[in-house]
Amino acid sequence: MATLETVVDGLKLPNPFVIGSGPPGTNLSVISRAFREGWGAVIAKTVSLDASKVNNVSPRYAKLKSADGKEVIGWENIELISDRPLDIWIEEFKKLKDMHPEGILIASIMEEYNKDAWAELVGRCEEAGVDSFELNFSCPHGLPERKMGAAMGESPEILGEVSSWVMEAATKPVWAKLTPNVTHIEDPARAAFKAGCQGVSAINTIRSVMGVDLKTLRPEPTVEGFTTPGGYSSRAVKPIALRMVMEIAKVIEKEYPGKTISGIGGVETGFDAAEFILLGSDTVQVCTGVMKFGYAHVQKMCEELLSFMEEHKFETLADFKGHSLQYFTTHADLVERRKARKEAEAEAKAKKMVKADGEWSGDDFVKQSDALARN
Ligand SMILES: Cc1cc2nc3c(=O)[nH]c(=O)nc-3n(C[C@H](O)[C@H](O)[C@H](O)COP(=O)(O)O)c2cc1C
Numbered sequence: 001m002a003t004l005e006t007v008v009d010g011l012k013l014p015n016p017f018v019i020g021s022g023p024p025g026t027n028l029s030v031i032s033r034a035f036r037e038g039w040g041a042v043i044a045k046t047v048s049l050d051a052s053k054v055n056n057v058s059p060r061y062a063k064l065k066s067a068d069g070k071e072v073i074g075w076e077n078i079e080l081i082s083d084r085p086l087d088i089w090i091e092e093f094k095k096l097k098d099m100h101p102e103g104i105l106i107a108s109i110m111e112e113y114n115k116d117a118w119a120e121l122v123g124r125c126e127e128a129g130v131d132s133f134e135l136n137f138s139c140p141h142g143l144p145e146r147k148m149g150a151a152m153g154e155s156p157e158i159l160g161e162v163s164s165w166v167m168e169a170a171t172k173p174v175w176a177k178l179t180p181n182v183t184h185i186e187d188p189a190r191a192a193f194k195a196g197c198q199g200v201s202a203i204n205t206i207r208s209v210m211g212v213d214l215k216t217l218r219p220e221p222t223v224e225g226f227t228t229p230g231g232y233s234s235r236a237v238k239p240i241a242l243r244m245v246m247e248i249a250k251v252i253e254k255e256y257p258g259k260t261i262s263g264i265g266g267v268e269t270g271f272d273a274a275e276f277i278l279l280g281s282d283t284v285q286v287c288t289g290v291m292k293f294g295y296a297h298v299q300k301m302c303e304e305l306l307s308f309m310e311e312h313k314f315e316t317l318a319d320f321k322g323h324s325l326q327y328f329t330t331h332a333d334l335v336e337r338r339k340a341r342k343e344a345e346a347e348a349k350a351k352k353m354v355k356a357d358g359e360w361s362g363d364d365f366v367k368q369s370d371a372l373a374r375n
Pocket residue numbers: 020021022023045046075077079080081082108136139177203204205232233234235237264265266267285286287288289
């Protein structure tokens with residue numbers, strides 16, 4: 001019987017589906033619900049030391065729909081990290097671990113460029129019993145104005161330095177969450193691994209402008225008639241996320257064996273998850289998908305992933321993790337392969353060509369006739 005159970009960086013997960021940091025992990029009540037519905041792990045909404053600096057606006061979401069208006073394809077948000085005080089979060093982390101001792105609870109943390117602040121945040125979360133950390137180096141809106149989030153993640157040097165501060169302070173596994181708003185995702189991934197992080201999470205949202213209202217001429221989402229670029233997520237970002245996960249997986253293969261990836265971006269089905277795992281992910285996160293389909297959706301995703309595994313006779317996630325990486329090559333190599341294939345076909349065709357009337361055969365008659373025709 002195939003199993004979805006997996007151990008990643010020492011964390012024992014019942015399945016690879018992890019709630020991605022965001023609205024689905026905003027407080028004790030919803031996190032507890034996620035555990036009850038069977039999520040493999042939950043990453044809470046990003047916390048910082050001083051929530052009073054976090055001021056959200058609304059509306060803060062905008063959706064891109066399919067032409068028939070029935071499906072949400074893309075989702076933009078200008079939401080900040082958690083606006084709930086850290087003291088409350090610490091109490092809730094403790095209660096959650098009492099209520100769900102087996103549940104893997106991951107704290108997503110973000111701070112300013114200050115070693116003591118990061119160390120304090122790590123220490124307080126560890127005391128509360130969290131199982132591991134995700135470092136939010138990737139929120140593309142609002143926080144960069146305070147030199148946080150993607151402002152750090154866009155610089156491999158700063159990301160590496162801050163990660164090493166965290167590695168000094170933390171005793172639990174650490175994943176650095178990367179921003180896709182960079183030219184080469186390999187660089188921040190390398191910086192995180194070099195600093196000692198056990199894994200990386202990729203991707204956070206893509207910096208975006210959802211659109212412009214052609215009646216009011218105002219860009220969306222509009223707050224008092226104005227907007228600011230936000231973060232794009234949901235199905236539309238999956239191809240970009242897959243490409244980045246593949247690139248990071250290649251770095252791990254060649255330079256940092258044993259490091260892990262938590263793949264994120266547009267996952268809505270178990271089959272999406274299978275694709276991320278085939279490209280090297282150890283776990284798969286879902287954020288917008290939970291906002292679209294609810295917490296119980298994890299059960300359907302588990303069934304879908306198991307059905308994929310059974311079809312291919314894979315017993316464990318390790319049986320197919322990274323399997324499809326071998327099929328990436330350069331464009332020049334694709335050209336060579338195509339040329340070699342055409343040459344082989346021409347050779348086979350030439351072999352079938354009748355050179356004298358005595359060679360015609362009843363069995364191969366159609367093929368022999370075809371070989372003598374110009375294509
Ligand atoms: C409304 C909203 C709020 C988010 N807040 C956070 C956050 O606080 N911290 C974080 O690391 N990522 C945050 N994210 C990013 C998601 O965790 C995830 O990286 C991204 O949305 C792509 O995955 P998805 O397509 O499954 O949503 C947020 C995403 C959304 C849509």
